[in-house]
Amino acid sequence: MTDGVNRQFLLAARPEGLIKVSDFTYNEAEIPTPGEGEVLVRNMVVGVEPALRGQMEGLTNYTTGLQLGEVMRAGGAGQVIASNNPNFQVGDMVQGMFGFQDYACIGGEGMMPLAKIPEGTPLEAALYVFGGTGFTAYYGMTEIGLPKAGDAVLVSGAAGAVGSLAGQIARIKGATNVVGIAGSEEKCKWLVEEMGFTGAINYKTDDIDARVKELMPNGCDIFFDNVGGEILDIALDNLAMNARVVICGGISRYEDREGAAGPKNYFSLVYKRARMEGFIIIDNMHRAAEFTEVLAGWINDGSLKYKVDVLEGFENLPQGLINLFTGGNIGKQLIRINDPA
């Protein structure tokens, strides 16, 4: 980091098709001065997630859309280096929506919460398991998916940040068969050998439908979907009676939102007396303490594992985001941009 300079990536273009590095402009600004009630944070690790793509497009379904020329939005973890807020002291480790930049001034109001990271919690864990990503997996699987003993659970995008936790949480809750769908042999091997999935399907090389039928001969009681498209249709065709389809994400839809087909097999919801339900974790962020307590218990007793995939260097911020859509990461994609002061 150059002293006195706030490096930034600004949104330069609305993405069409895959996000490109050229959708961002590198910029150098002055380090901002915190206003009343604000703190100045030195951003150290940035976390990216697929939903950021919607904000780049200006969609307002989740939150306010991003304008061209604005600093790219993203969650980050860092350290308070100046404070006009009595709740935060210089030196505190915090997380919030700091964006693709070295420094951010933030008051913690409204949609921009600022949270202290407890001592002893690695920044990576704060940005992943004990943040929106981990809560998404926990809430989506336990409260929408409702796993019970003996369930067969299928997870798409299983080697991603949410999917790899969601599958493990289903196992913890008693599911006996948890199958993940991922995009490489390496990811499939990792799911089974490291993450405790009972099976994995490589969607790039396997006949997905045949493999689902082979690995889940009685159908799936829960399908936890991060992908959409053909995979959602195959899952709908392989539901067990009274199945729950958790719509967590639809990463396949980003490539061609207008032309994306809907799930032709939606009528399986009738044949199988099944339910398909969506959610967004921001509705439940007031339960962060409760979620954190449960997840920390599982992390501490070793029943829940997490993997972060860390790119080093500020210049890799755009690439980290792109990785999510090209299958470039395993686990939570983070970008380390600054060392501690």
Next chain:
Amino acid sequence: MTDGVNRQFLLAARPEGLIKVSDFTYNEAEIPTPGEGEVLVRNMVVGVEPALRGQMEGLTNYTTGLQLGEVMRAGGAGQVIASNNPNFQVGDMVQGMFGFQDYACIGGEGMMPLAKIPEGTPLEAALYVFGGTGFTAYYGMTEIGLPKAGDAVLVSGAAGAVGSLAGQIARIKGATNVVGIAGSEEKCKWLVEEMGFTGAINYKTDDIDARVKELMPNGCDIFFDNVGGEILDIALDNLAMNARVVICGGISRYEDREGAAGPKNYFSLVYKRARMEGFIIIDNMHRAAEFTEVLAGWINDGSLKYKVDVLEGFENLPQGLINLFTGGNIGKQLIRINDPA
């Protein structure tokens, strides 16, 4: 009816596109003799429903498929004229799956229940409100749709047997705005003037999306769907937060099952934290007495109205079924084939 002859319509061909009269063969058989535990029923009024189309196609999603050459399946109401079953006496009025024929022998076992029609209940009501059709509307709206005071409820296929009841039940449960989608001005007028809907949309002449937005400016809390296709997509695009989409039927899908597109807007389930759920009433037929008691209360106090659309004559059985798919009926389509003995 010719004495000593059992007129029948047999399945002659699997339907392609619209059901045609030529998909059936007229046949005359001998009047059957009831076996042990069976009764012989003289079939008087036949009720038809869209799901029969699936059985004509041999689909086994709901029940066993119908074979070519078999008597066309359908529910009916009639009178016991011979009995080898101590539970039924000659003269009892009964309902069951008697099919497209004058006489049926039935024991009431397994998937072919035989139920007495209480004295004083018109056969039409037994075949409609106090049978699978009425229970479908009641269970689907109250237990899947979960209407609450102030809700805005949209119903497709609203002038049909299920839809017209479902909308009224939502009103009884406190919904303040109940809009029906139907296929003619006559049907729309009937929904508002006779059935107590607050609004109606003619899908053949109106801009459906614009009308939904106009009549339900805050979106719909419940969409009760009997149609599928474009109407489902429009409804998904107009959901209120935490909406419930009840998939009751998909009559638009019968025309082109393979080519039918899925709901492109399914991702609204995420944006609106909404749920889409299917059901089949046969799972809940053990609750018939409970459903009947509630529905009879509403019929008796005038809060629930029903309309039957009766074709006269055995020869009109195929046409009665066809009407369901061409918008030919208002309310429950019945065919009266025989007078009391």
